[in-house]
Amino acid sequence: MPTSPHALLSRLNDIAQVVAQTGHALALLGLGSVGRELARLDRWSDLDFFVIARPGQVGPFLDSAWLAQAAPLAYTFRNTPDGAKVLFGDGLYAEYAAFEAARLPELPLAGARVVWAAPDFSGLLPEGEAALAGPITPAQHAHHLGEALTNLLVGLGRYGRGERLSALKFVQDYALGHVLALEAARGALPATGADPFSPERRLEARAPGLAARLPAFTPGYAGTPQAALALLAHLEAHEPVPPALSRAIRAAAQAAGD
Known part of the structure; x- marks a missing residue:
């Protein structure tokens, strides 16, 4: 799958x-690393894009066969x-x-880039970064902590029952x-470089200290019992973990590991 930024942008x-030659579209929008964040484009990137079709013309674009005209x-x-x-032959x-x-008003377009547009395309794209979650409420905090524990x-x-995958x-x-959501809420997982749809994206670059704990x-x-104890210890260091839950989790980890 590794490719090159040049190959991606060329494709x-x-x-x-x-899209332009069909006469059935108004615009092609690049998203993600082929959107306005071109500095993120590397040999591990892929293509994400939206076709903005003329009224009644979406159907032909949903049959991916049209892309064979590109490659x-x-x-x-x-x-x-x-x-x-889609996977291309190369x-x-x-x-x-x-x-x-x-x-257009309902689409996640922050960071989108107009790759091509018909002269009559009047869509306005947001200019700022993708909207990220703001400070969480006490109820949201309690939810993330309770769910994590x-x-x-x-x-x-x-695990103790033998259902190790579950x-x-x-x-x-x-x-x-949920632990990552709590980390973001207390500022330990910076918003810079974050993906609003996948909070784990680029975590290693955004929070090296936290990334060092991921193993x-x-x-x-x-290793689930060991993981549970590591996550519990992390939560106890930063959150008000009820002692009864701490004891129950440690007892379950010991029993599951026997």
């Missing part, structure tokens, strides 16, 4: 030409009602969606996700 321009296709998968995932990967212009407890029970999901995925939080299939 996106080829796609834009195909041969190896695989396509219609993953949502509005879009698809290994370049893309995800896209198509919408009528009337839906109870996910640890439930996951350890699954245990991994509860502890090393669900609980960790302890995510040791893998056989």
Whole structure:
């Protein structure tokens, strides 16, 4: 899958030409690292884009076969009602969606870049960074903390029962996700460089200190008891963890590890 920024941008321009030649579109918008954040583009990037279709013309763009006019296709998968995932024959990967212009106000367009637009395209794109979550409320804080702790407890029970895959999901995925939300809320996970749709994106660059703890939080299939104890210790260092839950989680971790 590794490619080059030049290859990605060249392919996106080829796609834009195909879109323009159909006569059925108003614009092609680049998103993510092929949007306005071109500085993030690297050999591990892929293509994300929106086709803004003329009224009644979305349908032809939802059949990914049209992309073969830009380059041969190896695989396509219609993953949502509005879009698809595509692998080109040269290994370049893309995800896209198509919408009528009337839906522009509801689309996540912060950071989008106009790659091509018809002369009559009048869509206005937001100029700022993608909206990130602001300070969480006390109720949201309580929710994340309660979910993190109870996910640890439930996951350890699954591990003890022999359901190790389910245990991994509860502890090393669900609980960790709530821990990251708490980290962001207390400012330990900076918003700079954050992805509002995937809070774990670029975590290693944004918070190296926290990233150094990830191996302890995510040791893998056989390490759920150790992960639960590491996450619990982290929560206890930064959050008001009820002693009863601490005792229950430690007891469950010891029993699950026996």
